[in-house]
Amino acid sequence: MxxxxxxxxxxxxxxxxxxxxxxxxxxxxNTAPEIEKTLSNYNRPFAVRYLEDYDNSKFDNTTGIDAEAARSNEGVKHIRASIKANKRLAEKLKSRGVDVKDIVDAEQAADGSIIFSVN
Missing domain, CATH: 1.20.5 (Single alpha-helices involved in coiled-coils or other helix-helix interfaces)
Structure with missing residues (x-):
């Protein structure tokens, strides 16, 4: 025993x-410098998450607890710039109907894929 x-x-x-x-x-x-570096040469599968109300999305109504803090305005600008610098990724997003100016966050999953949050 x-x-x-x-x-x-x-x-x-x-x-x-x-x-x-x-x-x-x-x-x-998923820290700012790491995700920006990843996005600048990213060429793998990704997912898109559409946010209904980005300004209020920091509060997760399903659990009643605060979700992960949203990126700062400066952080969002850097993410968008990294995507624009990666022409292949920008084109893939465009082909899926995603305008880079509507992206408000990008998170890398443990498997290496990216989830883009779109407002």
Whole structure:
């Protein structure tokens, strides 16, 4: 029984450790300089999330808690500039009906794909 408890303990600690490192990586890769660098040469699949009311989107009505803080106006300008510098990405977004001036955020997922938030 002691071995089973010890094994379960180490399995739980390993799982928690791995989950924490993946989350930390995703936080770092979504900081302003990192996401801008990624967008400037990004050529992979992406998703588009349409925001109904961007000004009030910082509050998530489904859970009643504040969602992740929105990017500053300056941060949004830098994201848009990085996308415009990447002509291939700008064209792909345009072909999906997304105008770069309507993008208000970009987040990189753990799998490397990007989610663009559009107002």
């Amino acid at each position: 002691s071995r089973l408890v010890t094994l379960a303990f180490f399995a739980a600690v390993s799982t928690i450790s791995l989950a924490g490192s993946g989350h930390a990586d995703s936080l770092i890769m």
